[in-house]
Amino acid sequence: MARARRRQARGTAATASGASPLSSKASTPDPEAAAAVAQAAETCPGCTTDSNPSPSRNRAAVLKENWICCDVCKTWYHWRCATTEPPASLSEDDKKDYTIDRIDKWYCKPCLEKDPSRTITLKPPARKSDRKRNHQDYASLNLGLTSDPTRWVRMLENKTFKKDSFKRMQGSEVTVEWLEEDEDAMTEPIVVEKADGLGMKMPPSDFSVEDVAELVGEETPVEVIDVATQSASPGWNLGKWADYIELEPEAREKIYNVISLEVTGTKVGDMVLPPKLVREVDWVENFWPSTRKGKGHAYPKVQLYCLMGVASAWTDWHVDFAGSSVYYHILQGSKVFYFIKPTPANLAAYERWSGTELQSAWLGDMVDEVTKVTLTTGNTMIIPSGWIHAVYTPVDTIVFGGNFLHSFAIPMQLKIRKIEIATQVPKKFRFPLFTKLCWYVGDKYLRDLKAPAGAEYPSRVLASLLALADFLVSEARTLERGTDQAKKEVKEQIPADRVKDAAAVARELRWRVRLAAGNASDDEGGVVKTNGAGVKRKRIADDDERPRFKNFKPRRWDNVVEKADEGETRVVKANKPAEDDEAWKELWMEWSTGAVEGDAADAQVKSRTETIVRIRRTGEGLERQRVERVVESWEWQ
Structure with a gap:
């Protein structure tokens, strides 16, 4: 009874909002919607005392009620109230087949009296054949499946399985x-x-499907799988699913699954x-x-x-x-x-x-x-x-x-x-927003690895993160040199609220993960193999041993001039660091200026200046770079 009352309230609300309960103007309506209209309006204009449904009518009868709509005034009638007798304008054969499924145009009695020229018409009968035909489930046959939901059970009976360990x-x-x-x-x-x-x-152990329908909402759409075909069965909501579950197993026409x-x-x-x-x-x-x-x-x-x-x-x-x-x-x-x-x-x-x-x-x-x-x-x-x-x-x-x-x-x-x-696999059946989630994960790990305190991860995680970094780098490459459509798809998945430079994030993440795993190189030309114990890397030799990105090809210099000028030799007072003394790193700036005071030895400092001048053509003319480097050599007396 509680369930019937909830459905009555929902049906009344739907009718009050003006929602139509029928899928077509003269066909069998959705039973749920028909019941809602019947319970909300209580009677149709054609109902008599005898035909009006009494409160004692069972729920199943109400749900099977058929309705029809007048093509002129758009008023809905019970089909049972509108079918006292077939119209005289119909042929004898059509009168025998006067059913709601055959109606093409239908008018209520007031509209017929107002304009006698209106005529109720039927759809032409479907062409019939005496030849027997078997119904085929072509969607299933396309994959070689049958429509028998028990075939798997029979198949399981003849199979052997490994014992669960x-x-x-x-x-x-x-x-x-x-x-x-x-x-x-x-x-x-x-x-x-x-x-x-x-x-x-x-939830508690006595939680039921009925509770799910009530708490989530009986009108909530739900995807129901037809077990026989392993495909979706349309038109289900939680209320309808709860009704199906309430049926005894032998009364279920098909086997469904959610x-x-x-x-x-x-x-x-x-x-x-x-x-x-x-x-x-x-x-x-x-x-x-x-x-x-x-x-x-x-x-x-x-x-x-x-x-x-x-x-x-x-x-x-x-x-x-x-x-x-x-x-x-x-x-x-x-x-x-x-x-x-x-x-x-x-x-x-x-x-x-x-x-x-x-x-x-x-x-x-x-x-x-x-x-x-x-x-x-x-x-x-x-x-x-x-x-x-x-x-x-x-x-x-x-x-x-x-x-x-x-x-x-x-x-x-x-x-x-x-x-x-x-x-x-259709995108709607894949993990939603997978690539965007990967960018969020990569960005967070990069921030943690860059933090002053650093971050330590198990070798399993580092090997796993390298796969993530490689995936993000591949996305960055598509963004840089893919087709316009591919670039658009990649860009849509990059979370702009966190990732400002996708290529930089991806490549720096890979470098830092490799560094954390014990490998300092980030040559994109290398072949990387990982296992549960860590990261193994094999580099591909290159004339230039400096790391370079595979997709980075700098313009060649048209002219390069290198020269070195010998500089001065000077003597300063500086503490000579021991071979195992790390303090010299902190004193480097003081030594270079000779500002160290106290107990110090004489150090002879020789310096030379190296200059490189490079010139190349650009789209705007010429580009000239002049780079100077001062190299000092320290020797203690």
């Missing part, structure tokens, strides 16, 4: 310290059987807090400016998802967008995961399989092994970057989870992004 951890053990100190941390999924110690907040309802900023979102580890490493949480989150700002809203699946639902093989990691908590029900490790060979097989005719086949047959993991109520799982997985839902289930990018897995995150581009 993933680490089981206590919530208190899942910390940043574990991630920094354990080289194997976040390289394979972990399971936390009880949420205690994770620093996580979830896996992408993001609840940030809603009352449900206020009830959810990701695990502490996730919040401490999440790029969106830590690097996206807090002043650019919330209403009126576009930012990656991927941290709080509510997933609602029914029994026998299946989500086919996939990798979470941009290789993001996932936290996944079973509030009610159960999920069965099938995992494939992201080895180079397995990822190559996944790339060949994605979006092609191979997708009708079982991906597990193309890889080395598949691991099966079963989660039940109260379990939490963290899935690392790049892991390929499929999910089966044995019973109706509610899950809360979220995606996060972090600094320990940047190479894999970028690799998955390349696979998404190669397999032409």
